[in-house]
Amino acid sequence: MEENQITIVDEDGNEILCNVEFTFDAQEFGNKSYVVFSLIGEYDEDGEPVFDAMIYQEKEDEEGGGQLFPIESEAEWDMVQEVFNTFMDEEESEE
Incomplete structure (x- = not known):
């Protein structure tokens, strides 16, 4: 696995390899990382990649790494x- 990839486990226990597009922190919902x-x-049907987002919380032990949690509030999804x-607009303007 490359450093910019993560493996997500879906509700059926299937492992899905994903590319990390970007991460960010937001204080408005309790100083969370996404x-x-x-x-x-x-x-998708237009041939564009399917994107998703989750909350990331670092583990506070010797192992390091972190855990992913679903985003559950509509307000939080709106912020994400x-x-x-904004990220996609900036990417397009750089091309």
């Missing part, structure tokens, strides 16, 4: 969507 990722090999749209 990771936005694309599912490798998954595309706004950050994602």
Whole structure:
């Protein structure tokens, strides 16, 4: 696994390899960290990558690493969507 990839385990226990697109912190929902990722090999009907996001929390032990948690509030999803749209707009303007 490359450093910019993570493995997500879905509700059926299937492991899905994903590319980490970017991470960010937001204080407005309790100083949480978020990771936005694309599912490798998954595309929408327009042929665009499928993106998702989760809350990331570092482990506080010797092992390091972290855990991912679902985003459950609509307000939090709205904030993540706004950050994602800004990121994508900046990416497009650089091309």
